Amino acid sequence: MTAPFHRLLAFYSNKPDRPNTQTVRLTDSLRGNLALGLDFPAALAIALGRHLVLRNTSFLSLNINVPSVSTTKTLLDGIPIDEKRGYSRGEIVGAARRNGNGIFGQADALGMWALAADVRTGLVRGEDVVAFQQGTLFEVIERRRRGRSQVLPFWRGGPISVGGHSWFVKKMFGVDVYQADYKDD
Numbered sequence: 584m585t586a587p588f589h590r591l592l593a594f595y596s597n598k599p600d601r602p603n604t605q606t607v608r609l610t611d612s613l614r615g616n617l618a619l620g621l622d623f624p625a626a627l628a629i630a631l632g633r634h635l636v637l638r639n640t641s642f643l644s645l646n647i648n649v650p651s652v653s654t655t656k657t658l659l660d661g662i663p664i665d666e667k668r669g670y671s672r673g674e675i676v677g678a679a680r681r682n683g684n685g686i687f688g689q690a691d692a693l694g695m696w697a698l699a700a701d702v703r704t705g706l707v708r709g710e711d712v713v714a715f716q717q718g719t720l721f722e723v724i725e726r727r728r729r730g731r732s733q734v735l736p737f738w739r740g741g742p743i744s745v746g747g748h749s750w751f752v753k754k755m756f757g758v759d760v761y762q763a764d765y766k767d768d
Contacts, residue, residue, distance in 0.1 A: 590718025669706030
């Protein structure tokens with residue numbers, strides 16, 4: 584059984600053009616972040632941060648070898664979640680605060696909420712929080728971002744122009760995101 588944090592990282596390395604690899608390159612992180620619906624500047628900043636913190640292949644390389652990452656659990660691990668209800672930003676960040684992981688746990692909760700919360704209600708599904716704890720949430724979000732019904736708002740890292748963003752990331756990175764003909768979950 585793969586550790587939950589390693590499953591989250593594996594989302595970035597296991598793509599059709601690079602199956603069964605355990606190394607995440609910076610371009611893999613960027614493409615993965617774009618597939619999650621983030622605008623290019625936000626996707627690039629988060630990918631750079633991830634690789635500066637987790638790089639572990641050599642001093643001059645930004646590559647991440649997933650099995651070598653010492654973190655195995657998400658910072659939301661152990662938070663009791665009711666899968667049948669929704670959680671507001673304040674509720675999920677408060678739960679992370681009570682979990683004892685400090686400011687990093689709260690930042691992790693805020694980031695998860697920003698990616699997964701419904702754009703209409705502002706609530707993150709309990710089942711999405713559990714999927715994050717288990718390391719499987721990114722695949723769910725990637726499917727959700729293929730349609731236009733759940734476009735991330737700009738203040739949560741989404742694009743200013745949905746059509747322009749979709750065209751750009753498809754042409755430059757081969758990422759399908761926010762396509763009008765996709766049916767939402």
